[in-house]
Amino acid sequence: MVFSSLQFLLRFMPAFFILYYIVPKNRIAWKNAVLLMGSLVFYAFGEPVYVFLMIGSIVVNYFLAWITECAGNRALRRGLFILTIALNLSLLVLFKYAGLSLPLPIGISFYTFQIISYVTDVYNGRITRQKNILTLGVYITMFPQLIAGPIVEFSEVERRLSNRRVTPVMLDHGLKFFILGLSAKVILANHIGILWNEIYMIGYESISTPLAYTGALAYTFQLYFDFLGYSLMAIGLGKMLGFTLPVNFRNPYVAKSATEFWQRWHITLGRFFRKYVYIPLGGNRHGMLRTLLNLLVVWALTGLWHGSTLNFLLWGLFYFVFLAIERLFLKKWLDRGRVLPHIYMWILLLFSWVIFAITDFNDLWLYLKAMNPAGFFGITRNDCEILQFYLKDFGILFVLCFACSLPCVSCAFRRLMRKKWSFIVFLPLLLYCLYSLAQGLNNPFMYFRF
């Protein structure tokens, strides 16, 4: 089930929250039980079989973390820890990369990472083991973040797992965050995604160079608002449950360098790789060469995490190259500039998302050829395509998307949320989303199978 479906909005969400709020506020264990059951039901709608895989994974990891913590011998602890990590990773590899004809369990990339972060933190003594298996289950399966992040660390929600309450103000803010996220997904991402789909339909051998760039721009916005929307909805749902989930995006498209971009884009994923891969490898403490090597590993893994096809590896390496160059000398200049760094970053963005989007190498090559700035290779079958159709149909949407990528707009929304009268804005947004969904606009959730 995705958040932006009528099934979730009209059935699951009302039913679940009524049940959740009926439970008295001092019965936190009951609330956790309702949340756990709700999350499993939520997951089972999309994956009736793999829900058992997830439950099994939680049980096994619960006991492994227990034994690891109890083991007195250091070597034994280490061995158990490695075993745990290997087990979790092998599941991920098995389903995602082994080329089996099995469908990928939804959200496995996200919940596996949460489990890994949990067992690693237990092993390192950063947190103490969660003794109640149901509570651990709530942390891992909690439906707001279950299938598309943010990747929450146990320490961030530990206190709230045993003690939380939802004030009327939190409920209101949560709802507003949710509506904001839903709008980003339904109004912006879904609509601008039509343009990208249309280009796919046309075939990359038949698009002009300007259309190739327009399409790349459309995809750039689609991906962002899709994912941002999902993260905002997760934060909103979290608030309505009494949790504070970490922020995942901080206006990434205003970044002036790839380094800054990755501090603003999918923050919880970057944090995961930094904390559990880059720093354990030695980070930047062993000279430039070793640092670059560590970066290479991190970015190859980041690329592969997003998908099993080679274009994702290429995409990761693409970022590695630019991050390395920036680290070596470019960053200093970029930080000083005002306009040029943004142009640099946008070119990077367009090309990187095209590599990300097109999984077939022949198609990718065709598209990159069409993006050749000299415009020789983009051969269109329709001379007036851009002006006649795309700018006319999507022009306003592009402007909206651009505006909503700016920090001042996010800021304005956050300020608006606190106003009593702001329902005048949020209610129509919600109704428009429902209208749009009811019209049956197709709804491909892009970060679903990652």
Next chain:
Amino acid sequence: MKKFLKNNILLLLIAVILLLCAIYGIKLYRMGYTLPDEGVHKPVELALFELSEGLLPWNAAATDAGAFKDNAPTGSAKDNTPTGAPLASGTADLPDPAATDSAGSHDTDPAADPSSKPLPGTEPGPEESKTPAEATNEPLPPSPTWAPVDDAYFDKACFIGDSRIVGLHNYSSMKDHADFYARTGMMAFNMMTGMMEEYKKPLPLDITVNDYFSPDEALQNIQYERIYIMVGINELGSNDLVRYKTCYSDAIERIKELQPDAIIILQAVMHVTDKRDKEMEEKGKRYTNENINRFNEVAMELVDNERVFWLDVNPILDDENGKLNPDLTNDGQHLKASEYGRWVDFLYENGLVWTE
């Protein structure tokens, strides 16, 4: 409690609106409306769907209650819904007896006349049409045949249809000659009345509908000699063959009325790829080749070979299994821009001309 009320105006308003939707949805369901894809009872979804299609509560109460009153005890509404989404225009509404009649006849005896020509794309068999006693309509010259034609033929033609026709317009040279009244998502249900704006280039000046116009308006103003139609793929979701046929037939009658000298060429709905078939089956959706063929068979029943003819481009686009060739498409249901030439060539080779 007071604090709750003060801080959660938004939530309360949403609750009230959803409640109203639920009530309206239940009312619609009682009147025989169902969701296009399923017959299950989902009041809020149903209300939202109908609202998004332009059916407002006060209109529903005034106009449609009468039309559906006798029609739908909830049981019969479930299996094969003849009601579906009423259109803003209201032309699509369906007389009850006709619905049951042709529903019965469709499955049992398709022997009427189109069954004798399984692939009528290239040989429509004009002699067939002469045998019945309907040869009263004599103003047409003796025998229509399919033959190669030139640009002049299409100068007096127009194309009406859904996204496939939009593609034909956008990515082929056909637009230099023929006029297009096409819109993504066009269905027989709303073919004549749906508004569009993109294809207005040749309209004479006396049409002053601020940028938007319907095929109906266009055909009132320009006379054509031949009118090509392809609709049907979007109706598959409703699975409502009866309604498809009735609406298609109504639209054809309307065109005949508006264009007394034109012939109407129905193009078979283009197939989808095998992969698409499987995806759809997996999702439990109805957009499959099997259903396309069923809809095509029904549309063929509208052919009289006097003013309404049948043209099937599928044979030149299909693979050996009778499904759209995957090399010609990326998304499995629309041709790639570079492949529209095949279709255009086919149309040029198969023009309908009158020979002695």
